[in-house]
Amino acid sequence: DSGVTQTPKHLITATGQRVTLRCSPRSGDLSVYWYQQSLDQGLQFLIQYYNGEERAKGNILERFSAQQFPDLHSELNLSSLELGDSALYFCASSVGGIGEQFFGPGTRLTVL
Amino acid sequence: TQLLEQSPQFLSIQEGENLTVYCNSSSVFSSLQWYRQEPGEGPVLLVTVVTGGEVKKLKRLTFQFGDARKDSSLHITAAQPGDTGLYLCAGKSAAGNKLTFGGGTRVLVKP
Numbered sequence: 001d002s003g004v005t006q007t008p009k010h011l012i013t014a015t016g017q018r019v020t021l022r023c024s025p026r027s028g029d030l031s032v033y034w035y036q037q038s039l040d041q042g043l044q045f046l047i048q049y050y051n052g053e054e055r056a057k058g059n060i061l062e063r064f065s066a067q068q069f070p071d072l073h074s075e076l077n078l079s080s081l082e083l084g085d086s087a088l089y090f091c092a093s094s095v096g097g098i099g100e101q102f103f104g105p106g107t108r109l110t111v112l
Numbered sequence: 113t114q115l116l117e118q119s120p121q122f123l124s125i126q127e128g129e130n131l132t133v134y135c136n137s138s139s140v141f142s143s144l145q146w147y148r149q150e151p152g153e154g155p156v157l158l159v160t161v162v163t164g165g166e167v168k169k170l171k172r173l174t175f176q177f178g179d180a181r182k183d184s185s186l187h188i189t190a191a192q193p194g195d196t197g198l199y200l201c202a203g204k205s206a207a208g209n210k211l212t213f214g215g216g217t218r219v220l221v222k223p
Contacts, residue, residue, distance in 0.1 A: 058210055097209055098209045104154050
């Protein structure tokens with residue numbers, strides 16, 4: 001158990017809908033990262049937050065957004081969902097902005 | 113764009129055999145991490161290598177970082193069924209903490 005928690009574990013929704021994925025980092029970690037894992041693209045970095053501020057952006061679509069709250073938990077919002085958004089979404093956390101990252105168990109999103 | 117290529121993509125061996133997984137790039141990384149992922153779970157960090165030429169051992173696993181910090185290898189001695197899983201290498205550039213992942217090597221150790 002890495003100490004990173006993610007909810008929900010599974011999510012099934014329809015195209016065009018909007019969903020919110022939630023992540024709580026390990027105790028004491030200030031940085032949160034979001035990754036997407038699909039069969040054809042592998043693990044891809046989406047976005048990083050550090051102590052509530054956006055720190056780095058990767059291959060994140062404009063339909064996706066994230067935020068980190070004062071209690072350091074983070075949410076990833078996915079809107080206007082398409083079939084191709086079906087994937088595993090992982091959250092990771094690190095102590096600082098450049099430390100080793102520890103991954104949560106993931107949320108499996110299925111868009112029908 | 114930094115890319116990491118892992119080889120082989122899939123490896124099936126008998127218990128007790130040795131195996132090596134390679135991770136190669138044309139880019140230099142400030143550090144490289146190896147993770148193992150099991151179905152339905154998140155990647156679990158095995159090791160971080162930072163210095164060119166560094167070798168780290170974790171029981172039967174040996175990790176090496178290339179002298180130029182562009183490549184790495186993972187060697188497992190006397191593999192066991194518990195070593196079965198998806199092995200991922202991930203490189204971190206000097207510019208930030210974003211991890212660039214390789215495509216993974218799926219290892220199956222048969223009893």
